[in-house]
Amino acid sequence: MDLHLEGITHRYGDMTVLDGIDLKIESGQIVCVIGPSGCGKSTLLRFIGGLERPDSGEVLQVGNAPAESLNPLTYIFQDFALLPWRTVEGNVSLVLEDHDLSRHAAAEIIEDVLARTKLTDFKKAFPRQLSGGMKQRVAIARALAVKPAVMLMDEPLSGLDAQTRELLMDDLIDLWSREKFTAVYVTHNLNEAVRLGHKIVVLSRRPGRIREIVEIDTPIDGRRRGNAVLNQTQDVLWELLREEAIAADMELTNG
Amino acid sequence: MADPDTHSRPVEFRGGGFAPKPIRGLGPAVFIVLFILWEIGSRTGVISALVLPAPSEALVALRDLWVSGELWLHLGASLQRLLMGWTIGSVLGIALGLLIGLFSIVRAGVSPLVSAIFPIPKIALLPLFIIWFGIGEESKVALILFGTFFPTVIFTYGGVDNVDRSLIRMGQSFGLSWFSIVRKIILPGALPAILSGMRVSSAIAIILIVAAELIAAEKGIGAYVQIAGSLFATDQLIAGVAILSVLGLTVSWLIGKAERFLLRWRN
Ligand SMILES: Nc1ncnc2c1ncn2[C@@H]1O[C@H](COP(=O)(O)OP(=O)(O)OP(=O)(O)O)[C@@H](O)[C@H]1O
Ligand SMILES: [Mg+2]
Numbered sequence: 001m002d003l004h005l006e007g008i009t010h011r012y013g014d015m016t017v018l019d020g021i022d023l024k025i026e027s028g029q030i031v032c033v034i035g036p037s038g039c040g041k042s043t044l045l046r047f048i049g050g051l052e053r054p055d056s057g058e059v060l061q062v063g064n065a066p067a068e069s070l071n072p073l074t075y076i077f078q079d080f081a082l083l084p085w086r087t088v089e090g091n092v093s094l095v096l097e098d099h100d101l102s103r104h105a106a107a108e109i110i111e112d113v114l115a116r117t118k119l120t121d122f123k124k125a126f127p128r129q130l131s132g133g134m135k136q137r138v139a140i141a142r143a144l145a146v147k148p149a150v151m152l153m154d155e156p157l158s159g160l161d162a163q164t165r166e167l168l169m170d171d172l173i174d175l176w177s178r179e180k181f182t183a184v185y186v187t188h189n190l191n192e193a194v195r196l197g198h199k200i201v202v203l204s205r206r207p208g209r210i211r212e213i214v215e216i217d218t219p220i221d222g223r224r225r226g227n228a229v230l231n232q233t234q235d236v237l238w239e240l241l242r243e244e245a246i247a248a249d250m251e252l253t254n255g
Numbered sequence: 256m257a258d259p260d261t262h263s264r265p266v267e268f269r270g271g272g273f274a275p276k277p278i279r280g281l282g283p284a285v286f287i288v289l290f291i292l293w294e295i296g297s298r299t300g301v302i303s304a305l306v307l308p309a310p311s312e313a314l315v316a317l318r319d320l321w322v323s324g325e326l327w328l329h330l331g332a333s334l335q336r337l338l339m340g341w342t343i344g345s346v347l348g349i350a351l352g353l354l355i356g357l358f359s360i361v362r363a364g365v366s367p368l369v370s371a372i373f374p375i376p377k378i379a380l381l382p383l384f385i386i387w388f389g390i391g392e393e394s395k396v397a398l399i400l401f402g403t404f405f406p407t408v409i410f411t412y413g414g415v416d417n418v419d420r421s422l423i424r425m426g427q428s429f430g431l432s433w434f435s436i437v438r439k440i441i442l443p444g445a446l447p448a449i450l451s452g453m454r455v456s457s458a459i460a461i462i463l464i465v466a467a468e469l470i471a472a473e474k475g476i477g478a479y480v481q482i483a484g485s486l487f488a489t490d491q492l493i494a495g496v497a498i499l500s501v502l503g504l505t506v507s508w509l510i511g512k513a514e515r516f517l518l519r520w521r522n
Binding site: 049074086098126142 | 421422424425427428429430431432435439440443446518520521522
């Protein structure tokens with residue numbers, strides 16, 4: 001299943017946030033979206049997942065999601081969005097309960113995703129007992145449980161410390177190598193973008209327009225830290241972003 | 256002054272304090288000392304028996320109540336009114352609070368009315384309730400129901416308003432049904448506020464039932480206190496007040512238990 005974004009334009013009040021975004025998200029690819037603060041990245045992600053409607057333009061689903069997919073467009077949020085009153089297991093179970101699954105089938109899915117995210121030993125723990133990295137792994141497990149066709153991730157690693165972020169990034173890379181999932185990955189971190197993205201979309205400052213799309217051909221599971229191509233790409237991205245970020249900053253301070 | 260000062264000394268400690276810690280046994284000790292002083296005062300005649308009976312006399316009155324079986328008669332009558340009024344008031348209050356929290360049309364239509372009725376001291380409505388429901392149980396239950404209903408409504412919809420929006424978004428993004436979102440995200444999210452509301456409404460309920468019984472009842476702790484007062488039987492009066500204190504403590508202990516159980520995910 002692919003997603004085509006066609007002419008997405010949106011304004012909040014008299015502030016145009018996004019202006020004419022056209023983008024193709026192909027099955028099995030990770031598309032990273034970067035851009036200065038406030039340029040509409042999160043807004044764009046909400047449109048893609050159908051949580052909000054753009055003023056004009058459309059998000060088109062091309063082809064059908066695999067039949068076994070319970071929730072084709074699935075988010076992973078920056079703040080994890082776990083229910084504090086449910087255990088790890090309960091948080092995963094939450095998203096299965098509205099589907100027509102036998103108790104046994106649901107339990108099997110929960111077992112499986114917790115094992116894949118190395119959380120089996122923590123299934124009875126409440127979120128407050130977990131570190132940030134573990135909470136985000138619970139959120140990932142929850143997303144995997146509904147077998148998404150496309151994962152929509154809004155700065156999933158931003159709330160975490162640098163070491164945890166590295167570890168989780170490795171986990172994501174592992175996961176992608178095994179399952180070749182499709183994802184739109186919003187980030188501020190250029191290193192994450194070059195490590196995870198097949199395609200990196202650079203948005204301009206508000207109103208967000210596509211400034212450039214950078215493609216990286218090195219296979220994701222073959223990208224080593226310190227790889228020359230990646231470093232070079234990261235520098236290119238930084239140059240692109242720098243001007244936008246400085247300009248955006250000036251606009252904000254000028255009110 | 257010319258020499259560099261090499262004298263070393265520990266850094267001055269400026270932290271500490273502002274952290275209340277439990278001191279075991281102090282509370283009961285204060286109680287006991289006060290009672291002993293009171294007893295001595297009464298026995299030596301410093302405290303006139305007409306003004307205040309000795310604690311021992313109040314204890315005797317309490318024992319008489321127990322032995323004669325009147326304790327259960329009065330306590331039973333009060334508890335029955337309390338439980339009925341409070342339960343119905345809370346259930347209806349939570350229901351309306353949820354409706355106000357969930358539906359803009361209910362909020363716009365009903366919440367001004369709730370705000371207008373909330374501050375009325377409900378005891379002022381007792382004469383009206385007696386006219387409507389008669390002098391029997393119904394008017395007292397109605398008073399408690401009415402008195403506990405409004406704070407419950409206000410606490411409940413406040414709780415619903417405070418539920419983390421990002422959790423609701425999460426529920427929607429996973430395709431949860433409206434009903435599931437209400438039951439599994441909004442209700443548990445509002446539960447801390449609802450329980451706070453029940454704590455407040457239970458205190459209101461006790462005040463109201465005693466007030467109502469003081470005014471118009473033959474049975475009930477309030478009636479017992481009222482009769483004792485009119486006979487200048489201060490020992491019985493103090494016994495009645497002590498029962499009310501224990502009743503209040505028990506209710507708040509039970510709610511504390513319920514909170515610890517229902518909100519055990521907090522800490
Ligand atoms: N629901 C809303 N109502 C009004 N304005 C909004 C709303 N949501 C976002 N905005 C505004 O739209 C702009 C874009 O917001 P958005 O959150 O999409 O930016 P972003 O690129 O994700 O920023 P960041 O990098 O800080 O996460 C911001 O100026 C924000 O204040
Ligand atoms: Mg954002």
